[in-house]
Amino acid sequence: MRTDGTAREAESAGALRVSAAPASLTGADLPEVRNQFIDRLPRRDRDRLLGACEPVHLELSEVLSTRGSPARHVHFPTEGFVSLVAELEHHPSLEVGMVGREGMLGVGIALGMTTVPLRALVQGPGACWRMGAASFRRELAASAALRRQMDRYAYVLMAQMAASAACLRFHLIGPRLARWLLMSQDCASANSFRLTHEFLACMLGVRRVGITVAAGQLQRRGLITYHRGLLSVLDRTGLEAVACSCYAAGRSAYREALG
Ligand SMILES: [Zn+2]
Numbered sequence: 568m569r570t571d572g573t574a575r576e577a578e579s580a581g582a583l584r585v586s587a588a589p590a591s592l593t594g595a596d597l598p599e600v601r602n603q604f605i606d607r608l609p610r611r612d613r614d615r616l617l618g619a620c621e622p623v624h625l626e627l628s629e630v631l632s633t634r635g636s637p638a639r640h641v642h643f644p645t646e647g648f649v650s651l652v653a654e655l656e657h658h659p660s661l662e663v664g665m666v667g668r669e670g671m672l673g674v675g676i677a678l679g680m681t682t683v684p685l686r687a688l689v690q691g692p693g694a695c696w697r698m699g700a701a702s703f704r705r706e707l708a709a710s711a712a713l714r715r716q717m718d719r720y721a722y723v724l725m726a727q728m729a730a731s732a733a734c735l736r737f738h739l740i741g742p743r744l745a746r747w748l749l750m751s752q753d754c755a756s757a758n759s760f761r762l763t764h765e766f767l768a769c770m771l772g773v774r775r776v777g778i779t780v781a782a783g784q785l786q787r788r789g790l791i792t793y794h795r796g797l798l799s800v801l802d803r804t805g806l807e808a809v810a811c812s813c814y815a816a817g818r819s820a821y822r823e824a825l826g
Contacts, residue, residue, distance in 0.1 A: 601645040601646070601668060601694075602643040602644060602645045602668050602671075602696060603668055603669045603670070603825075604643055604669070604670050604671045604716065604720060605617065605643055605696070607716060607825065607826070608710075608712055608713060608716065609712050612710045612712045612713055615706060615709070615710065616698070616706055616710075616713065617696070619698050619699075619702045619703075619705075619706060620643070620696040620697060620698045621696070621697055621698070622694060622695070622696060622697075623642075623694075623695050623696075623697045624692070624693070624694060624695070625642075625644065625646075625647050625649070625689045625691075625692050625693055625694075625695045626689060626692055627689060627690075627691075627692040628688070628689060629688075629689040629692075630686060630687065630688055630689075631649060631672065631687040631688075631689065632683040632685075632686065632687045633683065633686050634654055634683060634684060634685060634686055635682055635683065636682065636683050637681060637682060637683075638673065638675055638676050638680060638681055638682055638683050638700055639699065639700055640673065640697050640698060640699060640700060641671055641672060641673030641676055641677075641697070641698050641700065641703045642666075642671065642672040642673060642695050642696070642697050643668075643671045643672075643695060643696040643697075643698075644666065644667050644668050644670075644672070644693070644694075644695045644754075645668050645693065645694045645695060645696065646668065646691070646692075646693025646694045646695070646755065647667070647689065647690070647691030647692050647693030647694075647695070647754075647755055648665060648666060648667030648668070648689075648690055648691045648751065648754035648755050649665070649666045649667070649672055649687050649688065649689050649690065650662045650664070650665055650687070650688045650690050650770060651663055651664035651665065651666065651685045651686070651687060651728075652685060652686040652687075652688050653685055653686075654685075654686055659769060659772065660686065660769060661735070661769075661770075661772040662731070662769075662770040662771070662772075663685065663728050663731045663732070664685070664724060664727050664728050664731065665727070665750050665751070665754055666687075666724075666754070667691070667753065667754020667755055668754065668755070668756070669753065669754060669821070670720055670723070670724070671720065672687055673700070673703070674717070674720065674721045674724055676700045676703055676704065677703070677704075677707060677717045677721065678721070681700075690751070691751070691754070691755040691757070691760075693755075716825070719824040719825055720824070720825065722820075722824050723820055723821050723824050723825065726816075726817070726820040727817055727820070730813045730816060730817060731813075733813070734746070734811060734813045735771075735772055738811040738812075738813065739811075740771065740773050740777045740778070740780070740781045741780075741781040741784055741785065741809065742809060742810055742811035743771055743773075743811055743813075744767070744771065744778065744781045744782065744785065745785065745790070745806045745807075745809045745810035745811070745814070746810040746811050746813055746814040747767070747770065747771060748760075748791070748798070748800060748806060749803070749806055749807060749810055749814050750814065750817070752800060752803065753818075758799055758800050759797060759798065759799040759800070760797075760798050760799075761796050761797050761798075762796065762798060763796060764778045764779055764782070767782075782798070785806070785809070788805065788809070789801060789802060789805070790802045790805045790806050790809070791806070
């Protein structure tokens, strides 16, 4: 019987590393921000928020929070990304959401919660803005624009988690792997990732052999290369064509809510 130690084994096995620095998404006036959640705020609100943030570096396989732990910080990744992982006793862990530079970690704090429901595991290392929970609540109280965006991002994350449940139940491993790679690209703006079959199997809730077969098929179609643990996306358009419909649906939900 596998246990929830599977996730920790995957973490120690190397998890996933972003091998290319993301391109800046911001204007020349704020090149250091590069988090889309922050970038969308009006200038005054954005400056206030950044004034209460501190820069931190997310380490590969770092656990930012565990289920039931106190909710101390919100995070706004500018590089790399974080997996939201559900844990059930006596079962392998399972990724149910992903947060990168398009969003933020710590929605529960905005909803008044003081503990964390999911494990937050860093998959792509890199720079990140961090803010204390109390400071973030103060900023929310002071900024209608921040509250509106927070509500909309919470909707996007809910949609993503709901989709992940249906995806796991009804979609095949190959299309799910393609979706996962596309989402990772979106979150980190990188084309290459260092990862193991064991880690991917854990994230997607499937057996390792299933990942081996699915990755082999994507490689034979010329969509990816996967050699000695380094996976590179060669044909993003082709990957979109074979990804399950959840990928396009997630993008659509994001655009609808956040533009
Ligand atoms: Zn799907």
